[in-house]
Amino acid sequence: MLIGRAAEFAELTAALERAAAGGAGLVLVSGDAGVGKTHLVSALTRTARDRGCAVLVGQCAELGETMPYLPLTDALWAAAHGGGPEAEEVRAAVAARPVLGGLLPDGGGDPEAASELGQQRLFGAVLGLLGELGAERPVLLVLEDLHWADRSTRHLLTFLGRVLQRERVCLVGTYRSDDLHRRHPLRPVVAELLRLPNATGVQVPAFGPGETAEYLAALSRGSAPVDGEVAARVHRRSEGNPFYAAELYSAGLGSPGAESAGLPSGLADLLLSRVDRLSEAGRRVVRVAAVAGRRIDDELVRRVSGLDETAAGEALREVVSHQLLVPSGDGYTFRHALLREAVYADLLPGERTRLHAAFARLLADRPDGTRGPAAELAHHSLAAHDLPAAFAASVRAARDAGRLGAPAEAFEHYERALELWEAVPGPEEAAGTDRVQLALAAARAAAEAGDLRRAVHRLRRLLEVADPADARLGCRIREQLATHLGELDDYGPSVAMAREAVAMLPADPPTVERAEALATYARILLYRDDDGEMPGVAERAIADARAAGATGAEASLLVTLGIFREAGEADPDVAEVFARARDLSAADGGSPLVAGRAAFHYARTKFDRGDLAGATRAAEEGVKYALENGLGWSTFGVVLRSLRYLIHYTAGNWAEANRLAEDFAVQVVRPLEAQISAYGLFVEVAQGSPRADERLRWITPLLDEDLFLNYLARGLAAEHALWRGDPETATEHLDKILSTIYGTSVGVIRPAATGLQAQAEIAARARAAGDEAAARKAADTADDLLARVRQAVAYTTNGRRRAWMGLEAHAWLARAEAERRRVDGVHDVDLWRKAADLFTYGEPDGGFVYEVARSRWRLAEALAEHGDRDGAAVQWRSAVGIAERPGAAPLLAALRDLGTRARLGSARPAPAAPGPLGALTGREREVLKLVAEGRNNREIAAALFISPKTASVHVSNILAKLNVTSRTQAAAVAHREGV
Structure with a gap:
């Protein structure tokens, strides 16, 4: 029976239907205590079961921040031991994920869950379980009373809300809106979740007078009809709260004269008046049940109440008949939480x-x-x-x-x-x-x-009280403190604390504690090594860790040393260093964190060296390891999956890249999610997909909150703007990127090269318009950009701390040099050929194929301008072939335009339609279009790769054929005819 809730129920069922169709959704149901949230959601669960859905329902309890994942535990336990069709599926899904077993009273759990990745593993397991159940039938997961949720449950709710997208899962949470005071921990969670595009908020309102009357009539069905005056009085006193109205009506407080009879008017007093009607044994059972908390067990209630088995059974039957407690699974719960709260609050302190x-x-x-x-x-x-x-x-x-x-x-x-x-x-x-x-x-x-700050505070206090004679303990405390200070970017104190940790213990005999301290010290020195200690420290520490049997420390040190060696020299064997670290960490008892870090660097190193096949295999192995360990959504799991996408994009496997992007799609509400989502822009921008605009709309509000997001998304937004002929917007994006990059970072090369492309477009337009000042400004800006690129390269290759530049960085450097020449209107064949060759990574048909095609587009343009039409045609056909395979629509359009203008390959203008322009040849129509743009003969010649004299002849022929006497009149005809 649903009264006055048709609109709210329709929203819930619509979300369930969307989930059944493959669009996961989240609905947060809010309202005052007693307003009917549970009644509404119960109607939804009945509907879901009728439609064949798997239904999991869990409830939070008023036990404070003490029992983690309580509603999830309840939901899994009830579903696994229920009689629904999903019971066997839930048991099997939990059994396949040991980390979930620890939540259940009869589950052994996963001994590895206690690691620092335990929560990430559990979240991944829950996501996997819901996805597995959803493959069989739609899933409805209900988490009730979230205003009492523990912190871990709030994190899980946020994670599922962001990550669930295509799974057939409808997640519903309920909470008391009247309990959400300004500092309530659920309040920011609700605000964040309701920003998600697949999230809905449903506010359950109080009844109106007519709805209260209808509700009371339904309650009194089979007895005397409800008098209209009684219904009005009950509505007025209950203020439309259904639970309060039912209690008032049941107590007879709606009858004439009741208000003046001195009967209880407050809700708590009203509820307790119901308890007062029970026998002494019944009242004792209710008081015991109120203290028991979330769920009442027969045996516990009997023993705590002091009643014998028969008396306890009769008392429970009495309480249930008065609808104060209701059977629930293998125990009882209060009919409403407000009733338990009232009884508990009425207990004497000693009682x-x-x-x-x-x-x-x-x-x-x-x-x-x-x-x-x-x-x-x-x-x-x-x-x-x-x-x-x-x-x-x-x-x-x-x-x-x-x-x-x-x-x-x-x-x-x-x-x-x-x-x-x-x-x-x-x-x-x-x-x-x-x-x-x-x-x-x-x-x-x-x-x-x-x-981290509380961790640092606790460790600093420990330093004050720890026994100074216990060197191993002192080393451990300082090592942890150094780690957390480094994570807080407090590098000076972090380095000092790491040095102290190492100094606490002698080198001989080797110890695990000192090896771990050395691993932390070496890792911190990667970012702050003023005295050049790093390589010596790491090399000695690896030997010490091996001697001490500290496998985790040894693996961590190998990763750190590999990163250092890679930065300092073009070491071809550095990938094997990462592979050794990965294998050490992945062995029994190893650290998944270090294994993931090593697996990422192993794949990335191969990628940076142009071994795309090897990088693909390495990334697949790393992702497989992460998924098998339930860590697909951990930090390193996400990074590995993003790298795997990037490798396929680079190799030109865009269909696979798009599929992978869908696999890690998330709802964008925070910078981390925006980073993950931004990777999808690589292919979307290159394909000219309208999804790029949609994705940028999600991401743009967060661009200024994260440096890497700003770098990644703005760089691709700039390329998107350039393909649309908007170099000014591209320049705005690139300026915001470049303002955040340290001058000597090689990360400046790609955005600067893109900025040089934008300045080349601006300069070309300025020259066409005769605006020499704008052209000079573009050249000055281009000089500044190229100077930044050269400064970064010089510092990287010749500075105090030499670093190795990957193949892609060298190719972008060549692109930057070529674009700078284009700013001056010069298409340099040698520079564009160099860029095209470098992007192949030494493989004629491989490398960064999209950038190879883009470079060959410009190379074909340069060759055509220099009169080498045969050479231009070869490069043009190659670029077209590459661009056609993955569907690089913007690049193909640019290539077709070049092919038409330069008469390359099979590119020819379409036949003219009848009309004033019917007498013009294809080439004359091309010239007329440029005349209409205001180009002079020299500019027309440059655009069409012909001589100025030939351009002059074409213009004269056009004027004669159009029967006009000036270029202005010819332009007017062109505009009128839509040229």
């Missing part, structure tokens, strides 16, 4: 403490396999003021949260345990570790949760 203590004792006495979440035990123990039990449970809850990939919750539990350390007897025995190790674990959890 509340005793009940929490009883629950804590029962949970603690259960066997290990059936204890339930340690976070729940910590909650009850703390509320019972049993500090030793709360301490022990908090430590266990922290470790459980870390194992589940919930570092934020792990940190909160560690912090609580550290706060209680001084207040409990024998804390080391209870925790199974000392205070310093517990604080180290807290710092590690904070860092894994992304809160």
Whole structure:
């Protein structure tokens, strides 16, 4: 029965239908407590089941930031143990993803989930599970009461909202809008999610008077009709809140005289008046259930209430018959959360403490396999003021949260345990570790949760209290602190702290701690090596790490050394250094983070050296490793997938590149997502696809928030503008890129070369218009751009820290030199030939094929201008052949225009239509078009690769055939005829 909710229900079912058709969506349902959000969503779940959808429903609980992924756990558990058709599918999908097993009470979990990549693995596993279920049937995932969601659940919700696109999944979340105060942690999440193009917000309003009357009539069906005055009174007192209205009506508070009878008018009092009608045993059960929390277990309620089995059963039956509790799975829940809140708030302090203590004792006495979440035990123990039990449970809850990939919750539990350390007897025995190790674990959890400043604060405090005689501990603390300071770009203190860490332990005997400190020191020196220590440190550290058996440190050092060696020399064997690091890290017990870092650099190195086939294989292997380890959406997983796309784009496999771009498509609301999305522009711009405009609309608002995004997206936006004949807009984009690049970075070469192309177009237009000042300004700007390129190259190849430039960088350098000559109106054959050759990477039919074609386009133009039509035709045909295969429409249009003007290959102007221009030859029509643009004979000759004298003859013939006496009159005819 849905009353007054037709529009809201229609929005929900529309989202479900879109998901069924392959368009994943997110709907956030909000409204005041008691307004009917759950009732509305329950109607949706019934509809979804009727349509054959897989339905997963989970609920958050009012336990604070303590139980990570609680609604996801509930959803998976209920679906896997339910009777729906999806139960077996859910069990199989969870079994195939061990990281999800740890969420379930009967799941063993994944021992690797406790690593710093645990959360990324879990997110990837959830995404994979939903995609797998969606392949069989549409999926509806409902997460209720998100105003109580833990931080990890909020992160998961944000991740799924951004990443779900083509999966047949409809994600619905509900939350109380009246609970979202200004600083509520869900508030920014909702704001971010509602910016997504596939997200919808549904506000559930209060009833109007007619709807309240209809609702009361439905409640009283089979009894006396509802009097209109009673309905109006109930509506006025409930303010249209359905839950409140039902409680008022059930209590008889809508009848005449009820308001003056002194009966309770507040919602809490009203709800408690329902409880007061129960027997003493019934009231005891309800109070116990309110303390139990999210779900009530028969056995626990019986034992805590002190009733025997028969009395407890009768009391539960009474409570259920009064609709205060409702059966749910293998237990009970309150009919509405407001009822539980009212009962809990009414408990006397001592009564509340005793009940929490009883629950804590029962949970603690259960066997290990059936204890339930340690976070729940910590909650009850703390509320019972049993500090030793709360301490022990908090430590266990922290470790459980870390194992589940919930570092934020792990940190909160560690912090609580550290706060209680001084207040409990024998804390080391209870925790199974000392205070310093517990604080180290807290710092590690904070860092894994992304809160680096809290991690740094915790580690600095540790330095003050740690035993100075414990050199290994001091080394570990300093190594972690150096790492986090480096991640915060605080390089001076980071280098100093790393040096201190290394100095804490002697080189002999080799130790794992010192090897790890050396690995961190070497990695930091990549970015701040004022004394040139890096190569010596890394070489010695690799030997020390190997001697100490520190495989992870050795692999990390190999990656760092490989990056350094690659930057300093054209080392052909550097790829093998990365391969060794990858293989070491990927072995049992290795670090997936280091393995991913090494796999990326291994593929990138081959790519930079022009080995596109080898780079393709390496990228595929790296992506496969990431996906098999559930890390497709980790940082290195995304970077590897982006590189794989770029390799296919470079090699001219644009169909595959487009397919891959769809695979990692995300909704753009933050710079990181915009970076991922921006890669799709490479092919879209080159193909002239209208999707490029759409993608740029998503990305543009974020361009100034991230330097790499600014570099990537603006560079492609500039090329897009150039293909559309808008060099001014291109220049604006490129200026914003170049203003953010350090002068000696080789990253300046490509945008500067594109900027030189834009200045060449501006200069050509200025010369055609006779605007010498504008032409000189373009030349001056071009000189500045080329000077920046040469400065970067000189610093890179001859500076204090020499670096190796990849093949692509050398090719763009040649392109920049050729474009600078074009600014002066000179098409330099040798420079364009050099650019075309360099872009082949030494393979006549390979290399960066699109840029080969673009360079040959300009080379053909230069050859034609110098009178070598045969040579121009060869280059032109080659460029056309390359551009046709992947569908480079803008380049093909430019090539056809050149072919027509220069009479290359089969390019010929179309036959003239009858009319005033019918007497003109094809070449004369080309000349007339240029006359209409205001070109003089010399400019016409340059554009059509003919002599000025021949151009003059063509103009004279045109005037005679059109029966006009001036170029102005001829231009008028051309404009009138649409030339």
